[in-house]
Amino acid sequence: MHTGLTVGEFSRVTHLSIKTLRHYHEVGLLAPAAVDPGTGYRHYSLDQVPTAQVIVRLRNLDMPVADVKAVLAAEDVGTRNELIAAHLARLEDRLAQAQSAVESLRDLLARPAHAAAVEYRTVREQAAIGIRAVVDRQDVVSWWQGALGELHGFTRARGLRTTGPLGGLFASGLVQDERGDALVFVPVEGEVRPVGRIDAVVVPGAELAVAVHRGPLQTIDLTYGDLGTYAARHEIGVDGPLREFYLRGPLDGVDDDDWVTEVGWPIFRADG
Numbered sequence: 001m002h003t004g005l006t007v008g009e010f011s012r013v014t015h016l017s018i019k020t021l022r023h024y025h026e027v028g029l030l031a032p033a034a035v036d037p038g039t040g041y042r043h044y045s046l047d048q049v050p051t052a053q054v055i056v057r058l059r060n061l062d063m064p065v066a067d068v069k070a071v072l073a074a075e076d077v078g079t080r081n082e083l084i085a086a087h088l089a090r091l092e093d094r095l096a097q098a099q100s101a102v103e104s105l106r107d108l109l110a111r112p113a114h115a116a117a118v119e120y121r122t123v124r125e126q127a128a129i130g131i132r133a134v135v136d137r138q139d140v141v142s143w144w145q146g147a148l149g150e151l152h153g154f155t156r157a158r159g160l161r162t163t164g165p166l167g168g169l170f171a172s173g174l175v176q177d178e179r180g181d182a183l184v185f186v187p188v189e190g191e192v193r194p195v196g197r198i199d200a201v202v203v204p205g206a207e208l209a210v211a212v213h214r215g216p217l218q219t220i221d222l223t224y225g226d227l228g229t230y231a232a233r234h235e236i237g238v239d240g241p242l243r244e245f246y247l248r249g250p251l252d253g254v255d256d257d258d259w260v261t262e263v264g265w266p267i268f269r270a271d272g
Contacts, residue, residue: 004033004043014052027065029055029072063087104219116211116226120269123206123243126164129154129192130185130201137178141217144168145250147184147197152251154198155186163187166249169203169241181241208243208264209236216256220263227265240266 011018024030025042030052032042051072058068067087074080131147148166155162164187173180185203192200209231213223224242231237243264248254 004045007032007042007044010044010048010052013049014056016052016056024052024055029065029068058084058087061087061091100218107219111222116213116223118209118211118227118230120267121208121210121264122269123208123264125205126187126203127189128185128187128201128203129160129198130183130203131197132181132183132199132201133197134179135174135182137174137180140170140174140182143182144184148246148249148251151184151186151198154195155188158192160192161189163189164245166246166251167203168244168246170244171241172239183241206240206243206264207267207269209267210262210264213261213263215259217259217261220261223261223263224265227263231265231267236267236269238266238268242266 005013007018007021010016011021014021016024021030021042025032030048033045033048034043035041036043054072055068058071063071067083071080071083074083129151131150133143133147135143151166154160166184166186168185169181169183171180171182174182183201183203185201187203192198194200209227211223211227213220228237243266245262245264246259247262248258248260250256250259
């Protein structure tokens with residue numbers, strides 16, 4: 001009667017090194033079928049070969065050990081498949097992020113040496129409706145999207161007349177401290193009663209150096225870099241929130257490659 005495979009034999013059958021098999025035993029992924037109490041020698045059964053093969057494939061997909069354990073312990077096929085599908089979805093998200101990062105790097109390397117065109121602009125104080133919050137940097141994009149949609153829906157539902165494009169004000173702390181004040185607004189005509197997160201606001205005036213960013217927000221740092229470099233070289237930058245105007249964006253039903261955003265950097269102007 002066959003008593004099982006030694007660790008060396010099981011290693012050859014599964015193409016897993018003895019070191020790896022020892023590790024899988026220690027972390028509770030694949031325990032030997034039997035361990036000799038006298039010698040400590042480990043023996044595996046032939047029935048464990050398919051389990052080892054499943055573990056190899058799941059680990060090759062970077063599935064965490066805890067998740068692999070959950071898959072192996074699943075009592076039914078449906079539960080097992082749900083766990084695997086969830087991990088595959090996470091991998092696809094990571095792949096999409098990696099592809100986006102690769103494309104962004106290629107765009108940067110192919111970018112013309114000249115910076116974005118910069119113009120000076122005096123922005124007057126404006127009455128508006130807005131949503132204001134203190135936001136963590138990692139949450140600012142999702143917060144921004146939600147605020148834009150809420151303001152757009154409110155403006156349409158109330159039949160308000162807008163007097164300018166949707167815009168945003170972002171404190172320097174969002175970048176420097178990874179948390180700071182943010183305001184998304186839309187200039188409107190007339191008085192508006194506050195509802196929920198939406199409040200009447202006054203957007204302060206400012207002197208700005210402005211450049212146009214075309215494309216998704218993932219690459220807007222390049223335009224900010226152009227403006228910041230320009231302001232530093234000309235020694236005209238001042239403290240104050242960074243400003244954006246969304247001339248074409250997610251509410252217009254276009255691809256993010258077709259978005260158009262004006263970026264404003266606060267400056268001191270001595271030309272009157």
